[in-house]
Amino acid sequence: GSLTLQNASETAxxxxxxxxLTSVQVxxxxxxxxxxxxxxxxxxxxxxxxxxxxxxxNYKQSILDAxxxxxxxxxxxxxxxxARPSLQESQExxxxxxxxxxxxxxxxxxxxxxxxFTIRGVRTGNGKYVLFLVQKLGELNEASExxxxxxxxxxxxxxxxxxxxxRLPGRISRKTSAPxx
Numbered sequence: 001g002s003l004t005l006q007n008a009s010e011t012a013x014x015x016x017x018x019x020x021l022t023s024v025q026v027x028x029x030x031x032x033x034x035x036x037x038x039x040x041x042x043x044x045x046x047x048x049x050x051x052x053x054x055x056x057x058n059y060k061q062s063i064l065d066a067x068x069x070x071x072x073x074x075x076x077x078x079x080x081x082x083a084r085p086s087l088q089e090s091q092e093x094x095x096x097x098x099x100x101x102x103x104x105x106x107x108x109x110x111x112x113x114x115x116x117f118t119i120r121g122v123r124t125g126n127g128k129y130v131l132f133l134v135q136k137l138g139e140l141n142e143a144s145e146x147x148x149x150x151x152x153x154x155x156x157x158x159x160x161x162x163x164x165x166x167r168l169p170g171r172i173s174r175k176t177s178a179p180x181x
Contacts, residue, residue, distance in 0.1 A: 009053035
């Protein structure tokens with residue numbers, strides 16, 4: 001019943017917060033002293049993040065409905081699909097959501113346990129849940145540009161990962177087959 005769903009939601013939220021606090025925002029020597037997400041600590045500190053576990057059947061519609069009520073104080077909203085859709089289904093849903101949300105200056109980034117995305121051998125995903133991370137597209141592009149212009153953060157990325165991320169809808173298009181710096 002709903003108690004089971006509530007327990008699953010709380011367990012997922014706890015796992016995601018733990019992942020952010022102990023992995024995403026933590027500087028790593030392998031990454032030249034950068035955290036996998038250099039801006040995560042500030043987002044967490046400013047309480048500009050929300051985590052929602054979305055219902056099993058209608059997770060795509062739940063994400064769309066929630067993003068239509070976007071609060072500009074939020075920098076990122078993490079949606080955990082308790083249904084645990086396959087990697088292919090999740091990629092298709094993320095693409096469809098981006099087609100709908102990019103015109104509203106929002107982007108959906110996917111974190112799936114079956115995606116082996118790493119930066120210099122550091123696995124960046126949470127490893128357990130299917131997450132759709134929604135954030136302001138313009139702010140993401142601006143932060144990415146600052147990292148590119150002022151740091152060597154992207155020197156840690158493989159050309160394949162740079163292409164994969166920059167290929168996302170609405171991202172700044174850069175023709176590159178080598179690290180940005």
